[in-house]
Amino acid sequence: MAPDLECVSLTKRFDGMTAVDDVSFSVAPGSFFSILGPSGCGKTTIMRMIAGFLDPSAGDIRIKGRSVLNVPPNKRPVNMVFQHLALFPMMNVADNIGYGLRRAGLPKAEIARKVDEALERIGLPGIGARRVDELSGGQKQRVAIARCMVLEPDVLLLDEPLGALDLKLREHMKIELKKLQAEFDTTFVYITHDQSEALVMSDQVAVMNRGRFEQVGTARDLYYRPETAFVAGFVGDSNRWPGRVERIEGETLALRTDDGMLMLGATHGRALSVGDRVQMFVRPEAIRVARDAAELARFDNRIEGTVTSLLFNGAASRILVRHATGGGEIEVALPQSGEFADLGEGDRIVVGWSGAQGNCFPATGQDGAPDAERSDA
Structure with missing residues (x-):
């Protein structure tokens, strides 16, 4: 047909x-x-x-x-x-x-x-x-x-x-x-x-x-x-970290971000090499929250930080977390459990996610940012 x-x-x-x-x-x-x-x-x-x-x-x-x-x-x-x-x-x-x-x-x-x-x-x-x-x-x-x-x-x-x-x-x-x-x-x-x-x-x-x-x-x-x-950044919400590949083992890579952190991510079969400029995307809902780093020991990436904002929107609520080593803020889905019901600005927490959740792409611009919008058509 x-x-x-x-x-x-x-x-x-x-x-x-x-x-x-x-x-x-x-x-x-x-x-x-x-x-x-x-x-x-x-x-x-x-x-x-x-x-x-x-x-x-x-x-x-x-x-x-x-x-x-x-x-x-x-x-x-x-x-x-x-x-x-x-x-x-x-x-x-x-x-x-x-x-x-x-x-x-x-x-x-x-x-x-x-x-x-x-x-x-x-x-x-x-x-x-x-x-x-x-x-x-x-x-x-x-x-x-x-x-x-x-x-x-x-x-x-x-x-x-x-x-x-x-x-x-x-x-x-x-x-x-x-x-x-x-x-x-x-x-x-x-x-x-x-x-x-x-x-x-x-x-x-x-x-x-x-x-x-x-x-x-x-x-x-x-x-x-x-x-x-572009699709990773445009569809849905994502955290984005530009940086450079330090090592690759199979489909797992180590990314040194522009603000100095070392994170594990995944190539998902993309042709990336050591030294390449890349950007890693992580969905807010893929990131877990804990009060103590030991609770997130199973995750490849763990960051201690401080809650800077609570963006309440019911089940779609988010928190912004600034990590202790500096740099930008991480957007994290607010857990719906009672343990975090009283979470507020200034609270110290730990966030973590698996390397498989870090979707890595070749950088598309000098700063590793997705293609910008045009103002035509």
Whole structure:
């Protein structure tokens, strides 16, 4: 079965600047595919090329195996939900949803039937006569999706549609969008700079940086098995230590950090050599906390330090620990056990983690930092 969407060596240049650089990917029928990246990485440019609003400089775009390069936007089997939804305030809900059907010349009875079916599927039956300004933010979001879905596109494009919502509604709509995608069984292509949106909703996520895809995979792959330093630093929270390799034994390496500490990390099969500049990433939840160093004797890396900040956020709470030898702060997941319930600023503790949890990559810049964001496309 052909992919619903396939982009082959897609490239877009603007006045000598390359916004999208030889990107290839395919999206399976009925799946939820997200493109995740910082502002200016090129993800909106890809979306606009798929929709037909921009012409590629090179490459091909195929929908269900057929190239759409010479097909105008209004003739492509795609539809698009914009960040600001673009609902018509002078029309009621039913007229908004049925707008495209009227433009297509369908009979009134068929339009009414399709609109009623769409309202049922988005969980808002019987509200067709309401004005748009009477709807909540989440209801408007679902109406905007229904307006696209009644046209039965092969691919629905969603351009950061949750960006204008408040935090609580955004969290709710992440679940709603995933349910709607399953209900309509339509291929969704979603772009966002919010990793939580991409990881929660998507079957596959492409992490984009500087016009290229760094990695495409499931949320679990990206989080636990990042393939590049950029992915390791961009997806989820991580502590990062730049430094130089002092020795390597199998897949275990010893890293002398720039602030003078010696840590053990893992190569995970990457070609690294003694003397190489590298950066090591460690997730906050991989780090254990104790009152005494002897409690963490089983860990390869142990650091004594002082709690400098408590960042309370329920089960996602963090502490910042400054190690006794100086340098920066370590972000650690706050243990949920009662033993640490009264942990506060100024407390002396010990943190530790295994070398296998230290994911090491070749340094990508002079300071070992991940690629910086761009401010284009």
